[in-house]
Amino acid sequence: MRLLRELHGRTVIAIAGAAAVLGLAAAVLIVGVGLFNVSARHGHWPGVTWAMHTTFESSVAFRAPPKSAVPDNLDTPDMVALGAGHYKSACMECHGAPGVPRSATVQQMLPEPPSLALVADHWNAPEMHWIIHNGIKMSGMPGWPADRKDDVWPLVAFLRAQKGMTPDTWEAITDDTEGGCAVCHGRNGVSENVQVPRLDILSEEYIAQSLAAYRDGTRDSGIMYEVMSQLPAASVERLARTFADVSPEGTAIEPSELAEQGRALAFAKGGSQSVPACRACHGPWPEPINPAFPSLAGQHAPYLAQQLTLWREGNRGGGRAAELMFKASKDLTDREIEALAAYYASLEPAKLDDTAD
Ligand code: HEC
Ligand code: HEC
Ligand code: HEC
The missing domain is CATH 1.10.760.10 (Cytochrome c-like domain)
Known part of the structure; x- marks a missing residue:
């Protein structure tokens, strides 16, 4: 019995050894000698396409996010x-x-x-x-x-x-006869798409700083990063000036109950002592505000809510002053975010120092 088991053990070791040698030889032939043809002019060996595609399909099905992650406005x-x-x-x-x-x-x-x-x-x-x-x-x-x-x-x-x-x-x-930015931001930066920010209310400083942040990745956006990767650095200043020179037009929207709640929040002192009211940095405010801060007056509500949510979750980034917003938004509830977005969106579109309510 013992002899048999010993023999059996030896056989297994011999087979494993032979397989290892064969595997090594195959690897040397494929990797070192170049037996595997990497030409894309010929298809894969039989079965390889099937194996790769099935692996791809199973991998995606296994890892995809849950259905609950799909946004309502898809x-x-x-x-x-x-x-x-x-x-x-x-x-x-x-x-x-x-x-x-x-x-x-x-x-x-x-x-x-x-x-x-x-x-x-x-x-x-x-x-x-x-x-x-x-x-x-x-x-x-x-x-x-x-x-x-x-x-x-x-x-x-x-x-x-x-x-x-x-x-x-x-x-x-996808009409881009108005220039590359207009496909999404509309004519003169007056975006009609609520998912895309309007640029006409912003200052030259803020636009230039945002574009720089997209380019170096400190503001994370797959969409604007793609735009910046194709935009010559020399064009940034000119574009920032072009959009900043536009005078915003439009009228205030009758504030909803939600917007009224947002107004109260925007006027209240921030949650902790170190956080001032939103309006101290975004208006309406009686004195001139730092032009590196963005105007929110008349900005699209879904865009504003998205940015506040990104900050609260720590994913927004931006220029040097972005740290201020991490503090201002970290304790906001979903409802407060919706209310603040509704309030600022209801204001007459305006540059920062012209913001009025
Ligand atoms: C450089 C070429 C290239 C670019 C650019 C590219 N793709 Fe693909 N994409 C491919 C290839 C190749 C496949 C097939 C992969 C496979 O079957 O294994 C593919 C597959 C896909 C699939 C799966 C299709 C299927 O039938 O299974 C989707 C969805 C997709 N791409 C979307 C996109 C989107 C959206 C973009 C732009 C953000 C994009 N792709 C950019 C080359 C590209
Ligand atoms: C494919 C659509 C698309 C194109 C093209 C595009 N943008 Fe954007 N842009 C967006 C989106 C979406 C955002 C919001 C990104 C985010 O979440 O940070 C954005 C954000 C911005 C912002 C930040 C605004 C703010 O309020 O913080 C500026 C500035 C900007 N874009 C300028 C430009 C300029 C200049 C061009 C042309 C060179 C351009 N964009 C082209 C979609 C686009
Ligand atoms: C101490 C000044 C300060 C306070 C207070 C402040 N913010 Fe900001 N906010 C900023 C700065 C600076 C930025 C631009 C950051 C960047 O992109 O570099 C900004 C950006 C934003 C943006 C993004 C705008 C855009 O176009 O992308 C929103 C939305 C916003 N703030 C809403 C609010 C709300 C709502 C409050 C009150 C809860 C608030 N902020 C309080 C300084 C402030």
């Missing part, structure tokens, strides 16, 4: 339009768009970047979010160029809306 036209604007500069080259085919060269990639016209039939919203934020290793599909995850949702919104979108609609929502 399928709104403004989310779709913002997603389309970013898609045009960051994704279209590989994936095409309605009426825009993929180039012959892109079609030679292995794997080939698929047309995404019907992608929403295959993946649900959280799965698409995961793919876009993380990218796909060894495939050419890049990851999102920012840590924060909330600004990926507009892309998901666009992919869901792309099914059946006509080339005319695509052209209309």
